[in-house]
Amino acid sequence: MIIGLIKEANDPRVALVPANLAKLKPSGIEFIVESGAGANAFYPDEDYAANARVLGRQEVLQQSDLLVSVHPLPETDWPLLKQGAILVALFQPFADPDIVPALEKQGIRAFSLDMIPRTTLAQTMDVLSSMASIAGYEAVLLAACNLSRYIPMMVTAAGTVKPSKILVLGAGVAGLQAIATARRLGASVEAFDTRQAAKEEVESLGARFVEVEGAVDDRGAGGYAVQQSEEYLQRQRAEVQARAAKADIIITTAQVRGRRAPLLLPAATVEQMRPGSVVVDLAASTGGNCELTQDNKIIRHHGVTIIGDSNLAARLPQDASLLFGNNVANFLKILFKGDVPDFANEIVRESCISVKETESAPIA
Numbered sequence: 001m002i003i004g005l006i007k008e009a010n011d012p013r014v015a016l017v018p019a020n021l022a023k024l025k026p027s028g029i030e031f032i033v034e035s036g037a038g039a040n041a042f043y044p045d046e047d048y049a050a051n052a053r054v055l056g057r058q059e060v061l062q063q064s065d066l067l068v069s070v071h072p073l074p075e076t077d078w079p080l081l082k083q084g085a086i087l088v089a090l091f092q093p094f095a096d097p098d099i100v101p102a103l104e105k106q107g108i109r110a111f112s113l114d115m116i117p118r119t120t121l122a123q124t125m126d127v128l129s130s131m132a133s134i135a136g137y138e139a140v141l142l143a144a145c146n147l148s149r150y151i152p153m154m155v156t157a158a159g160t161v162k163p164s165k166i167l168v169l170g171a172g173v174a175g176l177q178a179i180a181t182a183r184r185l186g187a188s189v190e191a192f193d194t195r196q197a198a199k200e201e202v203e204s205l206g207a208r209f210v211e212v213e214g215a216v217d218d219r220g221a222g223g224y225a226v227q228q229s230e231e232y233l234q235r236q237r238a239e240v241q242a243r244a245a246k247a248d249i250i251i252t253t254a255q256v257r258g259r260r261a262p263l264l265l266p267a268a269t270v271e272q273m274r275p276g277s278v279v280v281d282l283a284a285s286t287g288g289n290c291e292l293t294q295d296n297k298i299i300r301h302h303g304v305t306i307i308g309d310s311n312l313a314a315r316l317p318q319d320a321s322l323l324f325g326n327n328v329a330n331f332l333k334i335l336f337k338g339d340v341p342d343f344a345n346e347i348v349r350e351s352c353i354s355v356k357e358t359e360s361a362p363i364a
Helices: 018-027 045-049 057-063 075-080 099-106 120-125 127-146 173-184 198-204 230-244 317-335 346-351
Strands: 002-005 030-034 053-055 066-068 086-089 109-112 154-156 159-161 165-169 188-192 208-210 249-252 278-281 297-301 304-308 352-354
Touching (some): 002 057, 018 030, 018 045, 018 317, 030 045, 045 053, 057 075, 086 317, 099 352, 120 346, 127 249, 127 317, 188 230, 317 346, 346 352
Parallel strands (some): 002 030, 030 053, 086 109, 165 188, 165 249, 188 208, 249 278, 278 304
Antiparallel strands (some): 109 352
């Protein structure tokens, strides 16, 4: 089987790193890599060449039995694919309802990495968690770079500066990493989450858990937030506004799969914050948790800097590619049984979004 790796159009990350190829090659897989695929993540062609053929983009597209990428392969490249080729990427079918019909129309089998079940068995393949952890870490550093104040307490001859107060909304993977990073920097941290189960995790990291009673149970939501009642949202907003008025930094991470991100920070709440404060909204691509967020933009409102970015993992492309590649490599190890995808495996079955098992055929 020939697995191809391509260069991303608008992302410095790469879906597999050279170390992944070295571990997978003994299983009989042949690799071909587009020249420059890893360059922006600081993985040069010569590192790939030890275990792969480095070719031009068209050759990789035409020769691959399975093509791996971070983002979906552009539709303009689909006509170049080998008959029966399989695509593996972050297709995000909940966010892009047109992608599955388009793949089905072309008869292209695709496996979406964001559809891998978020279960214990699939933890080593969980790209969403790996990237969310990086995003949570980077969110704190980005906020610190835009904050008008110190993060830790400073005792100097000129006087004592109190530690910054950071409020994290959403204590999933990104939120917990943000909490841990903020605590390492010496901030005073509070965190809110609709899941009561998050309280112990938040407190174990040295942060204070903000409770609002009456949340809908979301244990079956796979790590995403769920839609809450309007009554609950009103009480939540009141509590958040009270905390936000005292916060130097707010980091928001809450997303509802397939729906607009919940509104946690109305404009009126932002206007209660001290000038010089910062909001980092990781849910920007799905509408944002802050009413004022603009995706992929940094704006200022009433002296508060609002950063909308749902792709912060790409700011650390080398380690993000390493973790992404490890997740993908673990998925590839269980993807096939013989020459066909192993649809008896729940992870494989649930991640397939087009041309499913009833239409299974051997890889050429």
